[in-house]
Amino acid sequence: MITLSEENYLKAILSINLETKNIVSTNEIAGVLNTxxxxxxxxxxxxxEKNLVNYEKYKGVSLSKSGEKLALEILRKHRLWETFLVNKLEFSWSEVHDVAEQLEHVKSKKLTNKLDHFLNYPKFDPHGEPIPSKNGIISPTKRVLLSEVPIKTKGIIMGVSTDESEFLDYLTQLNFKIGSKIKILDIILFDKSMKIQIGDKIEQISEEVTNNIHIKIIE
Amino acid sequence: MITLSEENYLKAILSINLETKNIVSTNEIAGVLNTxxxxxxxxxxxxxEKNLVNYEKYKGVSLSKSGEKLALEILRKHRLWETFLVNKLEFSWSEVHDVAEQLEHVKSKKLTNKLDHFLNYPKFDPHGEPIPSKNGIISPTKRVLLSEVPIKTKGIIMGVSTDESEFLDYLTQLNFKIGSKIKILDIILFDKSMKIQIGDKIEQISEEVTNNIHIKIIE
DNA sequence: AATTATATTTAGGCATCCCTAAATAAATGT
DNA sequence: ACATTTATTTAGGGATGCCTAAATATAATT
Structure with missing residues (x-):
């Protein structure tokens, strides 16, 4: 049996090595888990001892095959639940994380798969992050920062790179959602702020904001 | 903070004193929780010490006001999740218990209330048990055992009094569900088995079965 | 290459929640 | 009422998962 704590460690290791390299240090894990x-x-x-990680003293940790499988299942559950909370229960982006953090530990393959079906097999969660499939395949998305695209670009908002709720609330206010289609109408050279069309509104947003929004270019 | 174990104890105490008296013995709790x-x-x-129960050595336990409130919240969550699993995810009766047992511990008032709304404020769970309201009110149902009603009675199936999955599976096979309308066509004096109309089918069921089905008489 | 700084591990302890065995209180039978 | 049975509590211990402080290995600096 795998404990709740062990699940959190596996998840932490996975999330670190998804954004950086494959070998994860003790310190990084401690940082993520606040221990x-x-x-x-x-x-x-x-x-x-449970063969969930490969480990050499003082050299760092990496997930074993079975450890990675487990970690991907947890990530899958986390992102499915986030999708459920936003799409079905009308939670807003910024509220779902803590609840999903609890729901992800519920153990029932059947539940996970029925939930997946109920949500219509979503590929991305409300933050635009890919949801690992039943077999642990995580579809990579080629995304760019909004701040890096040229004028006249059209794209779909795919996600954000910070979880600060002030930021997320600001986006909600602007009506910037995952899947929203936007077009860059103008880029102000002076401060790199952008005039962006969303729906039939035009919003002016600063570089601090465009720097944290990921889009998929469609045109 | 209340721990998972503490929640299970409160829930056990509540469930014992819902079916029997108000003061619960150590042994009964140990029996329910398998400890x-x-x-x-x-x-x-x-x-x-946390003021969740009233306790006198050797005299048994009862829930305090705040303990009862907490226990009712857990029961509410349990029954809402069971309803979700059956009504939305198409689980069958006999499968939901273990999963709901995990889901009931997820802490988020907002989640519970949004789930309640999503399910359209159900009053009874799939087993026919009442779902405590937001303020902890648990609507009592005057139910009778199917085995105790006279011939020609019409009623609605409200629940069962055992969780054995063989029994639940048998009911599923007979198409006996919560909310199903039935009519007692005949009672065999010899073995007290009943001929029961359900939908446009007629089923013959033994006293062992009628003894475990609760109905609400409607005629 | 030696020293200093940083990262990691080991050692010793604490809280939670479980256990068995022994002690004690309450209930029951005669 | 007293002896016996049953229920409950206390005592002592184990596993998990956390902590701080000390020891040790690795990395960085000069």
């Missing part, structure tokens, strides 16, 4: 490095060392040993 | 009486004594003391 002490000492606790991490301890837990890593337990995970190694 | 040793010694562990129960220990935990009860912790719950008393």
């Amino acid at each position: 002490s490095p000492a606790s991490v060392s301890e837990m890593i040993k337990k995970l190694e | 040793s009486p010694a562990s129960v004594s220990e935990m009860i003391k912790k719950l008393e």
Whole structure:
């Protein structure tokens, strides 16, 4: 049996190595999980005994095949639940994380797959992050930062790179949602702010904001 | 903060005193939770310190106001999730219990209330048990055992009194569901089995079965 | 290459929640 | 009422998962 804590460690390792390299340090894990490095060392040993990670003292950790499989299942559940909360229960983006963090630990393959079906097999969660499939395949998206595209670009908002709720609330206010179609009408050279068309509105947003929005270019 | 274990104890105490009297013994709790009486004594003391139960050594336990409130919230969540699983995800009766047992511990008032709304404020769960309201009111149903009603009675199936999956599966096979309308066509004096009309079918069921089905008489 | 700084691990402890065995209180039978 | 049975509590211990402080390995600096 795998414990809740162990699941959180696997998830943390996966999420670190999705954004950076394959080998993860004790310190990074401690940072993500808000625990002490000492606790991490301890837990890593337990995970190694269960063959969920590969580990060499002082050299860092990587997920084993079965560890990665488990971690992807948790990530899948997390993102499916987030999708459920936003699409079905009308939660807003900024509220779903903590709840999904709890729901992701519910153990029932049947539940996960029925939920997937109920949601109509979504490929992306409300933050635009890909949802791993039943077999653990995570479709990579080629996304760019909104701040990096040229004038006249059309694209679909795919996600954000921060979870700060002030930021997310601001986006909600602007009506910027995952899947929203936007067009860059103008880029102000002086401060790199952008005039953006969304629906039939035009919004002016700063570089601080465009720097945190990912889009998929469609034209 | 209340722990998962504490929640399970509160829930156990509530469920025992819903079916029997108000004061619950250590042994009964141990029975429900599959733990040793010694562990129960220990935990009860912790719950008393948190003012969640009233307790006198050797005299048994009862829920305090705040303990009852918490227990009702957990029961509410359990029954809402069961309803969700059956009505939305197409689980069958007999499968939902273990999953709901996990989901009931997810902490988010907002989630519970949005789920309630999403399900259209159900009053009864798929087993026919009443769902406590937001303010902890649990609508009592005057139900009778199917085995106790006279011939020609019409009623609605409201629930069952056992969770054995063989029994539940048999009911599914007979197409006996919560809310199903039935009519007693005949009662065989010899073995008290009943001829029952359900939909446009007629089924013959034994006293062992009628003894475990609750109905609400409508005629 | 040696020293200093940083990262990681080990050691020793604490809280939670479980256990068995022994002690004690309450209930029951005669 | 007293002895016996049953219920409950106390005592002592184990696993998990966390902590701080100390020890040790690795990385960085000069």
